[in-house]
Amino acid sequence: MRHLVLPFFVGLLLWGCKKSGSPTPTGPTGPTAPTITSLAPDSGAYNSTVIITGTNFSRTPSDDIVSFANAAATVSNATATQLTVTVPKGAGTGAIKVTVASSTATGPVFTYLFTYTVSTLAGGTQGFMNATGTAAEFNDPYGIAVDTAGNVIVADDGNNKIRMVTPEGVTTTVAGSGTPGFMNGAAATAEFLDPPTVAVDAQDNILVGDAFNYKIRMITPSGNVSTLAGTTVGEMNGPVGSAQFDSPTWMAVDASGTIYVCDAHYIRVISGGSVSTLYDGHTYSSTLNSFTGIALDPNGNLVLLDDFGANIFSLTTSGTFSVLAGIGILEYLDGPALSAGFSSATGLCVDSAGNVLVADEANQRIRMLSPSGTVSTIAGSGTAADMDGTGLSAQFYYPHAVAVDKKTGTIYVLEPMSNRIRKITVE
Numbered sequence: 001m002r003h004l005v006l007p008f009f010v011g012l013l014l015w016g017c018k019k020s021g022s023p024t025p026t027g028p029t030g031p032t033a034p035t036i037t038s039l040a041p042d043s044g045a046y047n048s049t050v051i052i053t054g055t056n057f058s059r060t061p062s063d064d065i066v067s068f069a070n071a072a073a074t075v076s077n078a079t080a081t082q083l084t085v086t087v088p089k090g091a092g093t094g095a096i097k098v099t100v101a102s103s104t105a106t107g108p109v110f111t112y113l114f115t116y117t118v119s120t121l122a123g124g125t126q127g128f129m130n131a132t133g134t135a136a137e138f139n140d141p142y143g144i145a146v147d148t149a150g151n152v153i154v155a156d157d158g159n160n161k162i163r164m165v166t167p168e169g170v171t172t173t174v175a176g177s178g179t180p181g182f183m184n185g186a187a188a189t190a191e192f193l194d195p196p197t198v199a200v201d202a203q204d205n206i207l208v209g210d211a212f213n214y215k216i217r218m219i220t221p222s223g224n225v226s227t228l229a230g231t232t233v234g235e236m237n238g239p240v241g242s243a244q245f246d247s248p249t250w251m252a253v254d255a256s257g258t259i260y261v262c263d264a265h266y267i268r269v270i271s272g273g274s275v276s277t278l279y280d281g282h283t284y285s286s287t288l289n290s291f292t293g294i295a296l297d298p299n300g301n302l303v304l305l306d307d308f309g310a311n312i313f314s315l316t317t318s319g320t321f322s323v324l325a326g327i328g329i330l331e332y333l334d335g336p337a338l339s340a341g342f343s344s345a346t347g348l349c350v351d352s353a354g355n356v357l358v359a360d361e362a363n364q365r366i367r368m369l370s371p372s373g374t375v376s377t378i379a380g381s382g383t384a385a386d387m388d389g390t391g392l393s394a395q396f397y398y399p400h401a402v403a404v405d406k407k408t409g410t411i412y413v414l415e416p417m418s419n420r421i422r423k424i425t426v427e
Contacts, residue, residue, distance in 0.1 A: 032056045034100045036107030043111035044087050046427045050096075052083040052107065058100050068110055069094025087112070089427050090409075114426055116366075116379045118394035120386070121152070121412065121423040122165045128156075128178070129171075130163075136171035138163070138419040143197030143250075144403045144412055147204050152403065152412050152421060155198045155208065160191065162198060162206060162219060165421060167410070174206065175219045182213045183225075190225035192217070197401075199251040199259070207259060209249045216248055216261065216270065228259075229270050237268075243275035250294045250347075252302065260302055262291045267302065267315065278302075279315055293348040293401075295356070303356055309344035312337075312356060312369060324356070325369050332363045332382070333375075340375035342367065347401035347414075357411060359399040366399060366413060366424065379424055386418055396422065 036054040044050060050073075058064050061075040066085050069092035077084040083098065087110075096107040120134060127137035139158030146152055153174065154163040161176030175187035176195075183191035195217075197209035206219040207228065215230035234244030246264040253259045259270040260278070267279035281290055291313075293305035302315040303324065311326030324337060331341025344362035351357060356369040357378075365380030380396050387395035399422070401414040411424035 033103035034098050034105040036096060036098055036105045039096060039108050039110055042108060043113055045113045045115045046087055046089045046091070048087045050085050050087060050110065052085060052096060052098065053081060054098065054105065054107070055081055056100065057081065057083055057098065063100060065099040067097045068092060068112065114378075116391050117425045117427070118379050118390070119388045119423050119425070121421045122169045122171050123420040124386070124418060126419045128159045128161075130173060131171060133169040136165070136169075140416050141414055141419065141421075142400065142416055143209070144401050144414045144421070145198045145200045145206075146403045146405045146412065147200045147206075148202070149204075150405045150408065150410070153198050153200055153206055154414070154421065155195045157194050157196055157416075160194065162192070162195065162208060175223065175225050182210075184227060185225060187219060187223035187225055197249050197251060199253050201253045201257055202255055207251055207253060209251055209261070211247050211249050214245045214248065216245070216251070216259065229275055235266065237275050237277055240270065240273055240275060250292065252294045252296050254296055254300060260294060260296070262294050265290050267291070267294070267304075278317070278319060279321065292346050295348050295350045297350050297356075298354045303348060303350055305345050305348050305358070309346055309361065310342050312342075312348070312358070325375055330362065332365075334377055335375060337369060337373040337375055349402050349404050351404045351409060352406040357402050357404060359402040359413060361398050361400055364396050364398065366396070366402065366411070386415070386420060
């Protein structure tokens with residue numbers, strides 16, 4: 001009798017192992033490695049669906065670990081030959097990978113399509129009012145920057161004030177009594193004269209291009225306003241206390257605190273307590289001797305917009321000047337950088353990935369120059385209006401300046417003619 005019982009229990013044990021074992025395909029020496037043969041589609045935006053076809057996937061979705069270039073994806077359905085996945089936020093462009101057990105397969109490249117959602121952050125009425133969202137009022141604001149906390153700093157030109165807007169749209173005054181003039185000291189009593197531009201350094205000091213006072217001013221986080229450089233109108237280099245500026249406007253500042261200033265026909269440098277000239281527009285070209293935008297790329301080179309608003313240029317810190325994008329005439333053309341067209345572009349910035357973002361004012365669009373040398377439109381239909389929406393369905397009203405929060409990728413656009421600040425959320 002016991003000779004019959006032993007085979008019965010052995011058979012029962014083997015049957016149980018088959019029922020409870022992993023569905024992962026196995027070979028002579030263990031699990032068979034997965035393979036990826038195709039993606040459908042091979043490009044898409046956040047939250048879109050992609051079908052991965054291949055072999056040797058687990059039929060249990062949680063056992064299939066799928067990753068895009070920068071993020072893990074959610075697997076909603078799995079068979080041995082197909083996985084249904086949801087594209088994660090900020091996935092990035094790169095090869096798809098599938099890991100089953102300890103084996104990883106690398107598949108084709110998936111191209112991530114960012115979604116650019118445009119909304120109104122603050123403003124829309126001319127005047128002066130600290131408030132939230134569209135209840136806030138500005139008067140011909142011209143320049144913006146983003147501080148380390150993600151707040152938008154605004155040069156409220158017509159109100160002779162420097163304002164701050166939080167990412168949630170709460171507007172306050174940073175400095176300026178509102179009286180046009182020149183006075184240093186406490187933020188509430190300081191005076192500016194139609195300040196057109198601002199920049200923010202790594203310590204959150206706000207730099208103000210006080211063009212009509214011919215000075216670069218500084219507002220500390222504690223609220224003290226002082227003159228960083230400049231005396232009277234002129235073009236004199238030297239110590240900051242005696243140097244002269246002609247019309248200091250657009251500025252960029254690097255991590256070490258070196259400040260680059262668009263000053264009429266020159267690019268001036270403030271460093272180590274002294275002012276010098278990096279670029280003299282007169283010596284290069286009679287038509288390329290002033291600029292309306294300045295930023296720094298990840299390599300420390302300056303990126304500039306010419307006053308005509310048709311070209312983007314690169315200027316190294318050693319003074320080498322070259323064209324990055326544009327055909328030199330007012331046009332609207334996406335595509336390869338040196339075949340692209342801009343129309344009266346007035347402001348630019350550079351994001352953490354090295355993309356140059358451009359306020360293409362007359363084209364009523366926000367454009368992007370990628371590090372690979374391609375110009376595309378990320379937002380704006382081309383119609384002059386204020387309409388929120390996604391990507392090319394949104395509308396801008398003469399976008400004049402643009403700034404980016406490098407931590408989140410959020411883009412901010414300033415519209416002086418509508419006294420409005422727009423927010424572009426990137427997903």
